[in-house]
Amino acid sequence: MTLRRRLLYRLLLMLLISALAAVGACAADDVPEVPVGPDGYPDRELVAGRQVYIERCANCHGNDGSGGRGTRIADGRMVAQYPDIGAQVEIVAAGVRSMPAFAEVLDPAEIAAVVRYTREVL
Ligand code: HEC
Structure with a gap:
């Protein structure tokens, strides 16, 4: 795997994790x-x-x-x-x-x- 691709995967993973965290926070909002x-x-x-x-x-x-x-x-x-x-x-x-x-x-x-x-x- 090239370095660029590895960085891209890492970025996508971080985006996914923060999206999930946001969903969790919303669920508890009310x-x-x-x-x-x-x-x-x-x-x-x-x-x-x-x-x-x-x-x-x-x-x-x-x-x-x-x-x-x-x-x-x-x-x-x-x-x-x-x-x-x-x-x-x-x-x-x-x-x-x-x-x-x-x-x-x-x-x-x-x-x-x-x-x-x-x-x-x-
Ligand atoms: C899987 C679903 C479920 C979960 C999870 C759950 N409950 Fe319940 N709870 C019920 C149901 C159904 C009843 C009604 C039981 C009956 O009387 O038939 C009930 C009844 C109660 C009662 C009695 C209410 C009354 O009207 O007398 C209390 C107090 C209570 N739950 C507190 C909690 C607390 C605190 C939690 C979390 C730690 C919790 N429950 C988690 C389903 C759940």
């Missing part, structure tokens, strides 16, 4: 951002929870939590349904009917963070 707190920064646990939500939950529950394959979990529904946050954590860890269990794939801190995100941001 997942609500964590608002900044009184100290001028968003709560770090909620930011981590949003990331878990994007990676693990949004495809079924919708980017904004309005539902899809999974139920609607936005607009304060979770706090109303599970006044005790522990009950909601339990559902996410153990699953229910067609809702998958996450205890094996997420650690307790990630589950706690994503549950807070659904209660406080969605």
